[in-house]
Amino acid sequence: MGDDTNWTADPYELLRVHPGFRLSDQATDATPGFDGDKKAGARELSEGSSLLADLQEQLFACGRLGEPRSVLLVLQAMDTAGKGGIVSHVIGSMNPGGVHYAGFGKPTPEELAHDFLWRVWREVPAAGQVGVFDRSHYEDVLIGRVRKLATPEEIERRYGAIAAFENELAESGTAVVKVMLHLGKDEQKRRLASRLERPDKLWKFNPADVDERLLWDEYQEAYQIALERTNSLQAPWFVVPADHKWYARAAVQQLLIRAMQELHLEWPPPDYDIEEQKQRLAAS
Amino acid sequence: MGDDTNWTADPYELLRVHPGFRLSDQATDATPGFDGDKKAGARELSEGSSLLADLQEQLFACGRLGEPRSVLLVLQAMDTAGKGGIVSHVIGSMNPGGVHYAGFGKPTPEELAHDFLWRVWREVPAAGQVGVFDRSHYEDVLIGRVRKLATPEEIERRYGAIAAFENELAESGTAVVKVMLHLGKDEQKRRLASRLERPDKLWKFNPADVDERLLWDEYQEAYQIALERTNSLQAPWFVVPADHKWYARAAVQQLLIRAMQELHLEWPPPDYDIEEQKQRLAAS
Numbered sequence: 001m002g003d004d005t006n007w008t009a010d011p012y013e014l015l016r017v018h019p020g021f022r023l024s025d026q027a028t029d030a031t032p033g034f035d036g037d038k039k040a041g042a043r044e045l046s047e048g049s050s051l052l053a054d055l056q057e058q059l060f061a062c063g064r065l066g067e068p069r070s071v072l073l074v075l076q077a078m079d080t081a082g083k084g085g086i087v088s089h090v091i092g093s094m095n096p097g098g099v100h101y102a103g104f105g106k107p108t109p110e111e112l113a114h115d116f117l118w119r120v121w122r123e124v125p126a127a128g129q130v131g132v133f134d135r136s137h138y139e140d141v142l143i144g145r146v147r148k149l150a151t152p153e154e155i156e157r158r159y160g161a162i163a164a165f166e167n168e169l170a171e172s173g174t175a176v177v178k179v180m181l182h183l184g185k186d187e188q189k190r191r192l193a194s195r196l197e198r199p200d201k202l203w204k205f206n207p208a209d210v211d212e213r214l215l216w217d218e219y220q221e222a223y224q225i226a227l228e229r230t231n232s233l234q235a236p237w238f239v240v241p242a243d244h245k246w247y248a249r250a251a252v253q254q255l256l257i258r259a260m261q262e263l264h265l266e267w268p269p270p271d272y273d274i275e276e277q278k279q280r281l282a283a284s
Numbered sequence: 285m286g287d288d289t290n291w292t293a294d295p296y297e298l299l300r301v302h303p304g305f306r307l308s309d310q311a312t313d314a315t316p317g318f319d320g321d322k323k324a325g326a327r328e329l330s331e332g333s334s335l336l337a338d339l340q341e342q343l344f345a346c347g348r349l350g351e352p353r354s355v356l357l358v359l360q361a362m363d364t365a366g367k368g369g370i371v372s373h374v375i376g377s378m379n380p381g382g383v384h385y386a387g388f389g390k391p392t393p394e395e396l397a398h399d400f401l402w403r404v405w406r407e408v409p410a411a412g413q414v415g416v417f418d419r420s421h422y423e424d425v426l427i428g429r430v431r432k433l434a435t436p437e438e439i440e441r442r443y444g445a446i447a448a449f450e451n452e453l454a455e456s457g458t459a460v461v462k463v464m465l466h467l468g469k470d471e472q473k474r475r476l477a478s479r480l481e482r483p484d485k486l487w488k489f490n491p492a493d494v495d496e497r498l499l500w501d502e503y504q505e506a507y508q509i510a511l512e513r514t515n516s517l518q519a520p521w522f523v524v525p526a527d528h529k530w531y532a533r534a535a536v537q538q539l540l541i542r543a544m545q546e547l548h549l550e551w552p553p554p555d556y557d558i559e560e561q562k563q564r565l566a567a568s
Contacts, residue, residue, distance in 0.1 A: 065487055084381060087381045088380070091380050092377075092379065095368070095372040096372070096375050097371045097385055101381055189568070192565050193565055196562050202551065203552050210568055213565075267484050267487060270486040272489070280491070280494045281476050281494055
């Protein structure tokens with residue numbers, strides 16, 4: 001964050017889940033740490049885009065030269081909270097060649113025939129990549145819990161399995177950033193209703209979204225438990241107020257920038273002799 | 285293309301490979317069909333971005349609702365010709381959630397233990413996706429031919445195998461757009477040299493690039509043969525002059541826009557009753 005910013009505090013600190021965190025205490029229409037309006041938010045996002053793209057190029061370069069580091073953004077949210085907009089407007093500023101996007105839908109029969117982490121392992125970012133999980137293994141303790149898709153013992157077991165999985169990722173060089181976009185129930189109603197009014201948005205509406213909405217409180221409770229049980233230093237959770245799309249986008253961008261800055265990336269040194277190559281090139 | 289454009293002719297027609305095409309006759313520093321400079325090119329690219337993003341969203345929506353259509357951009361070129369810039373600046377304007385990027389490097393032992401198309405099939409775009417091949421199955425008749433990585437009979441066989449593969453893709457709903465970025469030999473020398481001057485570009489330089497450069501004429505001949513043998517109505521080749529990066533980006537963007545417009549996409553109709561869902565939502 002430069003001098004000329006509307007950020008008054010670092011969202012990486014402000015939005016982080018700490019012990020004693022209560023999801024129900026968090027306002028969904030707030031804009032923590034940001035002193036400005038929608039227009040200012042869009043400007044910050046635009047300015048942050050080139051910084052994020054530069055950091056990604058450096059991460060990619062390091063990966064090409066054999067360094068194991070990568071980044072994984074995990075996106076979780078109730079329907080219409082704006083995951084797609086984060087992917088498009090924040091991740092979209094990076095080079096697609098270094099981004100690995102994975103959307104996790106209803107598991108296939110083959111996926112169900114394996115442990116719940118099987119399909120997730122297949123999509124973790126390689127060295128140098130920025131991975132994005134659009135939904136994730138958390139669905140297995142969210143819809144899994146609410147819809148009783150597994151036994152209570154199995155759900156219970158999964159929190160520990162997730163923590164171990166994410167710890168393994170972090171130890172092998174992946175910076176894990178977990179984001180819950182925190183949407184208000186009324187705002188969701190407005191967004192779903194607007195999808196039903198626009199011919200170009202009808203495809204985004206799914207009657208199942210209303211079914212899930214009817215279980216709103218159960219989902220909030222499942223999120224609360226998941227946040228408590230799987231928050232860690234190596235793989236921290238951030239709860240981002242999401243009623244204002246512009247705020248959520250600018251905030252998630254800052255979270256990624258901070259996480260990548262903490263990797264202290266540098267341009268990798270060449271593994272060849274520069275002068276020798278200049279001579280070869282000149283003679284070619 | 286609107287009224288207010290610098291395009292004087294459609295690059296989809298101008299840059300297309302036709303019978304009798306000679307690669308060696310094509311200027312690499314030309315800007316066919318474009319009446320304007322670098323600045324105008326950047327403006328066209330910026331204006332085309334939102335149109336391309338809209339077309340992609342529509343393609344994605346159709347895919348979600350069960351239509352089989354997809355797009356595949358195949359990028360081939362000599363080193364430094366600007367494939368990365370196309371991915372970043374043209375593909376980058378689309379939603380990463382609907383893009384499937386695949387870079388093909390030196391085959392792994394597992395890949396070599398299969399037919400050359402095995403690893404390629406695994407990366408073809410799903411319904412609704414825009415796939416991008418950064419290098420491709422063509423390497424198997426380019427470096428494969430120049431470096432004699434397979435017998436002449438096997439290389440010969442592959443042209444037909446590629447044509448059959450691409451025909452299968454086209455018949456199953458994929459619009460295939462094959463682009464050769466056509467770079468001048470002197471321009472490549474300049475670009476390689478500049479990589480050796482900049483600390484933030486040293487990682488992009490690979491001594492093997494000079495080895496390949498020494499085989500420039502053999503590669504041009506291999507391209508000529510590949511273009512002749514695998515050009516088809518269903519999977520056309522376009523040769524894009526690439527000495528001017530701004531031109532190549534704007535031109536490839538136009539090729540994609542045209543290919544997607546020819547799919548005649550429409551917003552898919554809902555598979556639910558709108559009024560019924562409005563009532564359910566209102567009651568929720």
